[in-house]
Amino acid sequence: MLLLKLRNIYRIYHIGKVDVHALNGVDLDVGKNEYLSVMGPSGSGKSTLMNIIGCLDTPTQGSYELDGMSIHKENRDISDTANDDQLAYIRNQKIGFVFQTFNLLPRMTALHNVELPLIYAGVPKHERIERAKATLEKVQLADRMYHRPNELSGGQRQRVAVARALVNNPSIILADEPTGNLDSKTGRDIMGLLSDLHEQGNTIILVTHEYDVANRADRVIHMLDGKINEDNKKK
Numbered sequence: 001m002l003l004l005k006l007r008n009i010y011r012i013y014h015i016g017k018v019d020v021h022a023l024n025g026v027d028l029d030v031g032k033n034e035y036l037s038v039m040g041p042s043g044s045g046k047s048t049l050m051n052i053i054g055c056l057d058t059p060t061q062g063s064y065e066l067d068g069m070s071i072h073k074e075n076r077d078i079s080d081t082a083n084d085d086q087l088a089y090i091r092n093q094k095i096g097f098v099f100q101t102f103n104l105l106p107r108m109t110a111l112h113n114v115e116l117p118l119i120y121a122g123v124p125k126h127e128r129i130e131r132a133k134a135t136l137e138k139v140q141l142a143d144r145m146y147h148r149p150n151e152l153s154g155g156q157r158q159r160v161a162v163a164r165a166l167v168n169n170p171s172i173i174l175a176d177e178p179t180g181n182l183d184s185k186t187g188r189d190i191m192g193l194l195s196d197l198h199e200q201g202n203t204i205i206l207v208t209h210e211y212d213v214a215n216r217a218d219r220v221i222h223m224l225d226g227k228i229n230e231d232n233k234k235k
Contacts, residue, residue: 003031038207050205135166
């Protein structure tokens with residue numbers, strides 16, 4: 001079943017008198033429970049593509065559908081193109097983000113960091129605490145839930161970030177260089193966790209420059225000059 005559909009996506013940034021074409025007509029379909037990695041050199045468009053999929057940026061041209069919802073249409077005036085409030089809702093409810101730098105709030109415990117998406121979603125306190133605890137247990141951090149980020153290792157902090165991405169049961173998990181700040185053993189542990197989550201039914205898209213990380217996915221696309229240059233799917 002199709003989860004994500006991009007058609008003829010362009011993203012052009014106007015920098016002074018220069019137009020920078022970050023994406024140049026990208027078409028991409030991603031099915032439910034697919035595990036996709038995105039590779040490419042610096043400036044290839046992979047981060048821009050991730051930002052558009054994650055509703056952190058909007059295309060200059062093209063159409064985008066996520067889980068049956070129209071995020072962006074070719075004509076910006078069409079009424080069913082998502083507005084800012086709808087995009088905020090989609091980011092909170094449909095997409096889980098995992099960043100290279102973890103992006104945890106330093107003064108909050110692991111439990112409170114994982115609770116945050118539920119607070120924004122208006123979930124009652126008792127329910128959100130129970131859901132946050134259950135999600136931390138899922139990533140094997142039940143014994144560290146009351147620790148702050150500076151009391152956790154890099155791998156543990158990334159597990160908190162993964163738990164935060166999972167807590168709202170999103171349609172898709174976006175991981176941007178999830179092993180970039182980790183040593184090789186801890187990176188393998190995090191990739192093992194993502195593989196386990198995929199086997200449990202989660203759809204995962206990750207950006208990486210590491211071939212061994214990319215090859216954990218079932219499908220690898222290579223970006224070049226704002227386009228998908230290769231699309232390789234394992235049988």
